[in-house]
Amino acid sequence: MLPPIARIPEARELIDEEKYFVIRGPRQSGKTTSLLALAAELRDEGEYAAVYISCESASTRPDHAAPAEVRILSVIAANARDSGLPQECLPPEPWPEAPGGNRLLRGLSAWARRCPRPVVLLMDEIDAIQGDELISVLRQLRQGHNSFPVPFPHSVALCGMRDVRDCMTPSDGDPSRLVDPVPFNILAESMRPADFTFEQVAELYGQHTDATGQEFTAHAIQRAFHASQGQPWLVNALAHEIIREMRIPESQSITDEHMNQAVERLIVARAVHLDSLAAKLREDRVQRIIEPLLTGAVRENVYDDDLAYTRDLGLVTQKPPVQVANPIYQEVILRVLSQDVEAEIQFDRSAFLTQDGRLDMPTILQRFLTFWRRNGEILQSRETYHEAACHLIFMAWLHRVVNGGGVIDREYALGRGRMDICVQWPYKDADGKRAWQWEAIELKVHRPRQPDPVEDGLHQLDGYLDHLDLSHGTLIVFDRRPTAPPLLERTAIEQLTSPRGHAVTLVQA
Structure with a gap:
């Protein structure tokens, strides 16, 4: 284990400064481990009465009879008793009576009044509470924070997958429907534990x-x-x-x-962590970010909150340029989105290998075109990620060919208008030694009111081939114009030479 507190270095300074703050980040990124270590360190030093709680037990569920504020107070009392704090630092038992919507405010104030040490409350899984109950909890914390000189916790950290503001954004991501005023506008900072270097x-x-x-x-x-x-x-x-x-x-x-x-x-x-990310792909605000990434298109009409939300999930990079966060997530996203198509593709992979065990690219491309002519229009109409349907269908086909034998490396990012694919396939050379076949493929789409992308595609493929030090590559252009000729008429394969002299197989689809 790496030192956990070092992953949230600003937290201790904010606590010393009596600040209220947010720690956010994807699941399984070390937030809870860091908070538990921080609470233990603060208690061991003897300066603070620090208690860690998880709000998961106070989550918004129909089977919960008691309101969230009551369940939170119950968890605070239990965790404080189990933390090893001195008796005089424990919360009052029982908590003072108060009307609904004020119990947390009154209880935390009573605890801060009787405790000889400053109270520090680290609230994990805050986003397990939703809707009006979350608003009530946050408003009570804000009211207590602003009630000086009435005693209240010295510092509060709210921890979850998302920023508190995003917890109150509707599921469609429209910031115009955000709760206003934001009931926790007192936070000093919103931090995210960094990934490992x-x-x-x-x-x-x-x-x-x-x-x-x-x-x-x-x-x-x-x-x-x-x-x-x-x-x-x-x-x-x-x-x-x-x-x-x-x-x-x-x-x-x-x-x-x-x-x-x-x-x-x-x-x-697809362990639980990866599956939980995959489940988010069908959300509108996630699709608005991920779909342009798959196609290389420029984002249009996308709320900044969509990007913030997708970043907080850990699906995309934290800094520009916007990209899927890592190659493993890239693969999971593509395989999840293309799995229905891939299940319908049936063939014997040996038909796509040459006698020396290399990939037979001409056969692979020709057979894909045959499949595309028969199924392309139907599969595109079924695909949820409609703008990325062509890319997903080709990736499903390619994965069926390469699965378990080689490696598919994909590069995509916003604004480039393409997806680059590098296939690495092992085979035995003439001496019987292991060697690698490399194939570069670029996908582009001819969209309505846009010029033919072949010329740009050849220039872009030149750069990709130079980067990989390859002499040949494949450019696939999908025609998505309503005025495009029928599939049987427009699909073709031809051989070209790029501006820099590379041999290029052009596939018109």
Whole structure:
């Protein structure tokens, strides 16, 4: 374990300054671990009466008879007793009577009045409370904060997946319907625990080496960081997959090949953490961010709150340019969105291999066009992510070809008007040694009132091929114009030479 409090370095300073603040971040990113460690450190120092609680038990559910404020007070009392605080620092028992909508205010004030130490309350899973109950809780905290000199907790941290403001945004993401005024406008800062750096991933894996003698090679650590981009749950899950599930003996070093297997196993298994992210993809405000990423289009009519919400979920990068947060999430997103199409694709993969075990790209592309002619229009009409339907259908086809044998690396970001794909396929060379076949593919869409994208696509593909040091590539152009000729008439494959002299297979779809 890495030192948890170091992941929220501003928290201690804010507490010393009597501030109320928010800690937000995706699930399984280390928030709870950091809060528990912080509460323990504050108590051990003896300066504060610090109590950690989870609001999950006070979540908004029909089967809860008591209001959230009552359930929160109950959890505070229980956790304070179990925390080891001195008797004189514990909350009053029972809590004072108060009318509904004032119980939390009155109770926390009574606790702060009788406690000889400043009270610090760390409230995790605050977004488990919703609607009017959340508004009531936040308003009571705001009222208590502003009631000086009436005693109230010295500092309060609210922790959840999203910022408090976003917790009160309607599910369609329209900020014009936000609760106004925002009932927690007193917060000093909203912070997010940073993902692990490469050095921290190496340090964490190095602890396993120190304990067992089993080494992670430098390439394995690089692969783990590239695939996870330091997302804490993924970093730990990859190592767990190798050590506990794949059971690589301690006498063997853990290599990048082991890490590649672990990445694929995580994606296929879609553990709870990945499944919870996948479930968000059907939300309108998530789709408004993710769909342009898949197509490379410029975002239009998208609320800033959509981007903030998707960032708080951990699905996209925290800083520009906007991209999916890491390669593992990229794969999960594409496979979830294309899984219905992929289930309908049936063929023998051996038909797409040459005699020496390489991918037969001409056959792959020709067979895809045949599939597209028969099914393209039907599949596009069924796809929820309609603007990205072409990309998703081709990715489903390609994944069926490559699945379990090679690696598909995809690059996409807003505003570039394309998706770049690099397929890496292992085979045996003439000497019987393992070699890799690399294939570069670029996807573009011809949209209404837009010029033919072939020329731009060839220039863009040139840059991608130079980056990969390849002499040939494939450009696939999907025609989405209402005036486009019928599928049977417009689909074709031809060979071109790019402006920089690369051999290009152009697929018109």
